[in-house]
Amino acid sequence: MDMTDKFYDVVIVGAGVGGGAMANRLAATGARVLVIERGTYLPREADNWSVKAVFHDKKYTTAETWRDRTGKAFNPSTFYYVGGNSKFFGAATVRFRKEDFEDLEHEDGVAPAWPVSYDEFAPYYDEAERLMGTHGTAGEDPIEPPRSGPFPHPAIGHEPEIQAIADKLRVKGLRPFSLPIAIDRHEGGACIRCATCDGFACKLGAKNDAEVRLVGPALKTGLVDLVLETKALRFLTDTTGRKVTGIEVEQDGHRRTINGDLFISAAGAINSAALLLRSANDAHPNGLGNNSSDQLGRNYMAHNNTAMMAVNPFRKNGVTFQKSLAINDFYFANDVKPYPLGNVQGLGKLQGGMLTASVPFIPEWLMDRFAERSVDWWLMSEDLPDPENRITLDSDGTIRVNYTANNLKAHRELVKHWSRVMRSLGYPIVLTQKMDITVSMHQCGTARFGDDPATSVLDTNCKAWDLDNLYVVDASFLPSSTGFNPSLTIVAQAIRTAEHIAANVLRAEKVA
Ligand SMILES: Cc1cc2nc3c(=O)[nH]c(=O)nc-3n(C[C@H](O)[C@H](O)[C@H](O)COP(=O)(O)OP(=O)(O)OC[C@H]3O[C@@H](n4cnc5c(N)ncnc54)[C@H](O)[C@@H]3O)c2cc1C
Ligand code: SF4
Numbered sequence: 001m002d003m004t005d006k007f008y009d010v011v012i013v014g015a016g017v018g019g020g021a022m023a024n025r026l027a028a029t030g031a032r033v034l035v036i037e038r039g040t041y042l043p044r045e046a047d048n049w050s051v052k053a054v055f056h057d058k059k060y061t062t063a064e065t066w067r068d069r070t071g072k073a074f075n076p077s078t079f080y081y082v083g084g085n086s087k088f089f090g091a092a093t094v095r096f097r098k099e100d101f102e103d104l105e106h107e108d109g110v111a112p113a114w115p116v117s118y119d120e121f122a123p124y125y126d127e128a129e130r131l132m133g134t135h136g137t138a139g140e141d142p143i144e145p146p147r148s149g150p151f152p153h154p155a156i157g158h159e160p161e162i163q164a165i166a167d168k169l170r171v172k173g174l175r176p177f178s179l180p181i182a183i184d185r186h187e188g189g190a191c192i193r194c195a196t197c198d199g200f201a202c203k204l205g206a207k208n209d210a211e212v213r214l215v216g217p218a219l220k221t222g223l224v225d226l227v228l229e230t231k232a233l234r235f236l237t238d239t240t241g242r243k244v245t246g247i248e249v250e251q252d253g254h255r256r257t258i259n260g261d262l263f264i265s266a267a268g269a270i271n272s273a274a275l276l277l278r279s280a281n282d283a284h285p286n287g288l289g290n291n292s293s294d295q296l297g298r299n300y301m302a303h304n305n306t307a308m309m310a311v312n313p314f315r316k317n318g319v320t321f322q323k324s325l326a327i328n329d330f331y332f333a334n335d336v337k338p339y340p341l342g343n344v345q346g347l348g349k350l351q352g353g354m355l356t357a358s359v360p361f362i363p364e365w366l367m368d369r370f371a372e373r374s375v376d377w378w379l380m381s382e383d384l385p386d387p388e389n390r391i392t393l394d395s396d397g398t399i400r401v402n403y404t405a406n407n408l409k410a411h412r413e414l415v416k417h418w419s420r421v422m423r424s425l426g427y428p429i430v431l432t433q434k435m436d437i438t439v440s441m442h443q444c445g446t447a448r449f450g451d452d453p454a455t456s457v458l459d460t461n462c463k464a465w466d467l468d469n470l471y472v473v474d475a476s477f478l479p480s481s482t483g484f485n486p487s488l489t490i491v492a493q494a495i496r497t498a499e500h501i502a503a504n505v506l507r508a509e510k511v512a
Helices: 017-027 051-056 084-088 118-132 160-171 210-220 269-278 352-358 364-372 408-424 487-511
Strands: 008-013 033-036 066-068 104-106 109-111 224-227 230-237 244-251 254-265 304-311 325-327 343-346 374-381 390-393 399-402 429-434 470-472
Touching: 008 017, 008 487, 017 033, 017 084, 017 118, 017 210, 017 224, 017 487, 033 210, 033 254, 051 352, 084 210, 118 210, 118 487, 160 325, 160 374, 210 224, 230 254, 230 269, 254 269, 254 487, 269 390, 269 399, 304 364, 304 408, 352 364, 364 374, 374 408, 408 429
Parallel strands: 008 033, 008 254, 033 224, 066 399, 254 470
Antiparallel strands: 104 109, 230 244, 244 254, 304 374, 304 429, 325 343, 343 374, 390 399
């Protein structure tokens, strides 16, 4: 599609969760919207569910190289497709807690309050769950924030092995609950409840990712254009620096400029920061939107994440879809420690080959034996915003992820305690692997929103303080990472921003 001869009211960079939700909501306003996506559609094919293709050959992962803080190059496990990283997500669509929107004291510091309260955000969570088609049971999660009603769909339920664990946990005084999940698993739904969901793409299109639930319906309205294999290189501004006038893109090896009225960066927390840094000009010498605060790219967070296999050598685990159960008893200060530890949730069922992809020296037959007999968990603890944890660009343009993990003591306690719980339930062998810098799946925080231009990049509607027509609507806006999966909150914020733009910006322009 040649979009250089067209003029768009809104141009969105990135067809992932944030960009998809924006396009979806703005489609209803009658605005002319263009979405620019560097990737293509991910083909629905047998390899979607192949451990070899996904984990060993990394068929779908970007081949891009980034660098860590020491300058060491690494290949990030990130995905550039229509739908963004959500093509491979585990579909856990969880609300942050009321307390996450307030100052929350952790072992290693304070997670800062948000500029909006949970109560203000809650209606957008209602809408986000509806858009994403979340399954869950209201009232089960012991620290559930207030909600206006039931989930759009009932919980997907536990298979016998997981139900047995839930029952045993209850006997121990814990309060396990159904993890809210966005898959098409209900009467008439296309999901067959397979073992290759979390970390894989869905070959049936039954996972409620951003392509299926957000971008696809937006395109169906006929009001949104999507251009593929087009990489945004930099935003261009007028001489005052207040107004973005266009985006320079690379398409088919050529550079072109796309014009528009209003621009939205939704390239993901790392790529949005890189894009704005790359857009530096005379009016914005340190990157677009960075004049007031010098916060652009800073406060990068990605969670402390550990995958755990709890093995009972004498019993096979016949479960197929394991990501149905979660535990929040340690999310805040708790009986084990007087500070928050994090969330525990089922991990998609591990297979031997998935483990040997990252630990190649252990024979696959041994890992297969373990995986057949294991219950697998994802343990997630909050990491705290640190201005020195930041995305920068090297002189050759390569993205550098300067990151040193923090709040690690709490995470180690969570891993230690959950290992203990697993052993007490009859799983004597516990193997853990902490995720490293290559696993940037929960990347966030690089352009945080706030109510003070001196300490935030975006205002409370996600507009860059320093510009009149530039918004950032992806995981970049999060001022704290919380201990939960981010995608539902990104969708909720996009809905909120789209509502603001529709009511106050597009309408105002039409009136003028
Ligand atoms: C294996 C895995 C499991 C996960 N599980 C869960 C889960 O269970 N629950 C959950 O909530 N979250 C999960 N996540 C995280 C979730 O997928 C992300 O938080 C979410 O997708 C981030 O949305 P975003 O809009 O910020 O960015 P993305 O979804 O990454 O979208 C960014 C889009 O921008 C495009 N893009 C980037 N740069 C450019 C450019 N310069 N020009 C044009 N286009 C560009 C990308 O191709 C992409 O489509 C998981 C992620 C992974 C990888
Ligand atoms: S569990 Fe359902 S949604 Fe997930 S990959 Fe399998 S069929 Fe698709």
